[in-house]
Amino acid sequence: MSQFSTLDNYFTEKREEHLDELKQFLRIPSISSLSEHKEDMQKGANWLAESLTKAGLENVLVDKTKGHPVVYADWLHAEGKPTMLVYGHYDVQPVDPLNLWESEPFEPQVRDNKLYARGASDDKGQVFMHVKAIEALLQTEGTLPVNVKFLIEGEEEVGSPNLEEYLQEHKEKLAADVIVISDTGMQGPDQPAVCYGLRGLCGLQIDVKGAKGDLHSGLYGGGVQNSIHALVSILDSFRDAEGTILIEGFYENVRPLLEEERQAYVALDFDEEELKKEVGVEELFGEKGYSHLERVWTRPTLELNGIFGGFSGEGIKTVLPSEASAKITCRLVPDQEPDEIVAKLKAHIEKNKPTGITVTVTEFDKGKPFITPFDHPAIQAAGRSYEKVYNVPTAYTRGGGSIPIVAAFDEIFEIPVVLMGFGLSSENFHAPNEHFHLENFDQGLRVIGDYFYELAQISKEDLKK
Known part of the structure; x- marks a missing residue:
C-alpha cells in the first residue's frame, strides 16, 4: 500500500473522532481582544499543547509572552532532512453581533457538511489539520519524513504585538528551512491555491x-x-x-511583475464581469495597463x-x-x-x-510586504500536493491584504514562507456564522500529509535558493 493510501485510510477511519476533537477546541472562547477571556486564552493554549503531545510531538511548551502565551512543539529525528516550522494562531475574533448567529458561536454545529463555530476556519480548524497530519504520519509510519516545529500564537487577531520580540529572542530554537502557514484561503471551491506574496x-x-x-x-x-x-x-x-x-x-x-506571473494570472480565467455583479458596480477602476488581479495583488x-x-x-x-x-x-x-x-x-x-x-x-x-518567488521548490512542492488530492491545477496567487507577521518571519529567518490555506472567502471569518467546508477539511488533511513527503525530496541547499 502506498504512503498516500495509508494516510487516506487513516483519515477516513478517524474522521468522526477528529471532528469531535476539533469541536472541543472550538468550544473554548479564546478571544484575545477581550480581557474577560484571559483564562480562556490559557485554556486554549493548554488544550493545544495536550493535542500536540497526543499527536506525538516532543518538547511541548506553553510559553509566556508579555501578552497571551505561545505554544511550541517539535519532532527533530529526520537526520539530514529539511525542518518545517508550522505557524498559526489559536485566538479568535469577538462574536458580536450575537443575534446574527444561527447557532451559538462556541457550540459547534455541522450543517450541509459545513462546521459552524467561531474559529472554525480562522484559524483553529486549519491549525488542527496540521496537528492531525503529524499524528497520522507517526501512527502509520512511526516516523516523519522531515523535521517539524510548531509555533502557535494567541495574539494574531490583535496584531501579534509580542510575537516579533519572541521570534528574535528564540531565533535559534525556531530555526528552520521553510515556514508553512495555513491561515489563508483557496482560489475558490475545488480551486486550490498557494499564496506566495502579500502586500x-x-x-x-x-x-x-x-x-x-x-x-x-x-x-x-x-x-x-x-x-x-x-x-x-x-x-x-x-x-x-x-x-x-x-x-x-x-x-x-x-518590483516589476514577471511575465511568468502575468501568464499564471491569465490562466486563472478570472471573471471580471462576475466581480462587477458581486460588488454592485458598473465598472472596475484602477491603473491602466493592469488586469484586476494584477492591480489588487501586485500594485x-x-x-x-x-x-x-x-x-x-x-x-x-x-x-x-x-x-x-x-x-x-x-x-x-x-x-x-x-x-x-x-x-x-x-x-x-x-x-x-x-x-x-x-x-x-x-x-x-x-507592515512590510512579503514575497517568495512562485517558482521556489517549496512553493511548487505545495502545488503538487494540492494537485494530487484535488485533481486540478494549483493556482499560484498573491494576496491583496496584509499579514505583517509573515513579513517579520521572512525578514528574521530569511527562509521561504509557504501560505497553503484551505479556507474560502465565503466562510464568514471575522463575521457571524463563521464556518469551514468539511470537504476542504478532509482533503486538506491529505494535502498536508502529502506535503511532508514532497518536502522531503528537496535538499536543504535547494530550499535556500
Whole structure:
C-alpha cells in the first residue's frame, strides 16, 4: 500500500473522532481582544499543547509572552532532512453581533457538511489539520519524513504585538528551512491555491486645523480658509483621475511583475464581469495597463478610508468648519519600505497644503510586504500536493491584504514562507456564522500529509535558493 493510501485510510477511519476533537477546541472562547477571556486564552493554549503531545510531538511548551502565551512543539529525528516550522494562531475574533448567529458561536454545529463555530476556519480548524497530519504520519509510519516545529500564537487577531520580540529572542530554537502557514484561503471551491506574496501596509491620519473655532459662513466665508476645502485639496493631490498615485518617488522601488506571473494570472480565467455583479458596480477602476488581479495583488495603492469634519446633521448649518480629518492607508508591494512611503507622504502633504491652515499627521500600523518567488521548490512542492488530492491545477496567487507577521518571519529567518490555506472567502471569518467546508477539511488533511513527503525530496541547499 502506498504512503498516500495509508494516510487516506487513516483519515477516513478517524474522521468522526477528529471532528469531535476539533469541536472541543472550538468550544473554548479564546478571544484575545477581550480581557474577560484571559483564562480562556490559557485554556486554549493548554488544550493545544495536550493535542500536540497526543499527536506525538516532543518538547511541548506553553510559553509566556508579555501578552497571551505561545505554544511550541517539535519532532527533530529526520537526520539530514529539511525542518518545517508550522505557524498559526489559536485566538479568535469577538462574536458580536450575537443575534446574527444561527447557532451559538462556541457550540459547534455541522450543517450541509459545513462546521459552524467561531474559529472554525480562522484559524483553529486549519491549525488542527496540521496537528492531525503529524499524528497520522507517526501512527502509520512511526516516523516523519522531515523535521517539524510548531509555533502557535494567541495574539494574531490583535496584531501579534509580542510575537516579533519572541521570534528574535528564540531565533535559534525556531530555526528552520521553510515556514508553512495555513491561515489563508483557496482560489475558490475545488480551486486550490498557494499564496506566495502579500502586500504590506502603512496608514496615516491627517488633521487639518484652521480658525480657532467654527465661523459663520456669511461673516467669514471667502475671507478665511475652510478646513474641509483645504483637506479636500490635499486629498485630491494624491492621485490622478485614473488612480495613478502622484506622490513623488512612490513607485520607484516597486518590483516589476514577471511575465511568468502575468501568464499564471491569465490562466486563472478570472471573471471580471462576475466581480462587477458581486460588488454592485458598473465598472472596475484602477491603473491602466493592469488586469484586476494584477492591480489588487501586485500594485501599490493609496486609499481614503474615512473623512470627517463640519456639520453632518439634518438640514443645513452655515459654518466654516475649523477642523477636518481623513484616514488613509497604502497597500505596499515588494520592495517598498513602509517608513520610506510614510516619509514621502508627509513630504507631499507639506508641499501641497493650502495656506491658512496647519496640518498634523499621525502614523498608524505598518507592515512590510512579503514575497517568495512562485517558482521556489517549496512553493511548487505545495502545488503538487494540492494537485494530487484535488485533481486540478494549483493556482499560484498573491494576496491583496496584509499579514505583517509573515513579513517579520521572512525578514528574521530569511527562509521561504509557504501560505497553503484551505479556507474560502465565503466562510464568514471575522463575521457571524463563521464556518469551514468539511470537504476542504478532509482533503486538506491529505494535502498536508502529502506535503511532508514532497518536502522531503528537496535538499536543504535547494530550499535556500
